[in-house]
Amino acid sequence: MSCEKLLRDYLRKRGLRLTHQRELVLSVLHELEAPATAEEIFARVRTRSQNVDISTVYRTLELFQELRLVSGFDAGDGIRRYEHLGVAAPHHHLVCQTCGKSLSVPLAELASLTAYLAETYHFTTDPGGLTLSGVCATCQKA
């Protein structure tokens, strides 16, 4: 099942509408090869439709996060970045606070962590995955 169908189904299920702007943002997200800021996504949307507003892009990204189509995280510079999940499973992010790079960790690899927190603190971690801050191998050597 494609992202478009996923989107249509998610929206219908929640009584939400499939708008031209939402289709556009999803299409742009498909083109991304790396996580992008809202501003970068907005710029690409604007090359295809002059009238879309930045606040619409922010609202759409927020919605897509709720629908697990997108994963958002702060790369350490205060600017949120968004990554297309599409039909891929959500995953955890290891985000380097120096260079901003994000490493993916499958949810299953940290299953014992989430189980421990559920058992000990009755805390259910975000099913969309966690964002863990630190420093990557490359930046540790610097």
Add this chain to the structure above:
Amino acid sequence: MSCEKLLRDYLRKRGLRLTHQRELVLSVLHELEAPATAEEIFARVRTRSQNVDISTVYRTLELFQELRLVSGFDAGDGIRRYEHLGVAAPHHHLVCQTCGKSLSVPLAELASLTAYLAETYHFTTDPGGLTLSGVCATCQKA
């Protein structure tokens, strides 16, 4: 050793200055009984010194985070909150995205996680502790 001495030592070691504003912010942080926003901290500072600027408060909190005197996290509403660490050890935060409450987890309890990530991904997690998003026991029942 008190926070004030810690602060003085940290600053001296890095060639930084001990200013009246920094002492004030630290003093206000001592008074906090729960994590507070920068605006809340600023308001308290203003009751004691009319001339301190909000940008100075932000800068000071940023510095205190680097010095491990303060821990900052986003409680899910987009507004950063700061918690006084003082002489207490840094710890992880379990932050409920519904009510904003933060649960503390000693660093030692997640030592196997940090070891695993270091071994498998060569990723060094933030020594100041991680912020894990999810939902607390109370909000799960809602």
Add this chain to the structure above:
DNA sequence: TTTCTTATTGCAAATAGTTGCAACAAGGAG
């Protein structure tokens, strides 16, 4: 096809946080 409901949007204003820079002040040297 038309009509109606209501979710969504664009716009401007607002909020939270950051930055550039001239003026200020902490603190070391003499």
Add this chain to the structure above:
DNA sequence: CTCCTTGTTGCAACTATTTGCAATAAGAAA
């Protein structure tokens, strides 16, 4: 004590993101 260096600050401008609201448009029903 004075003088000097330079880290720090207040201020205004800026950036990233959010919000209120009237206008728009998606889509269901007839």
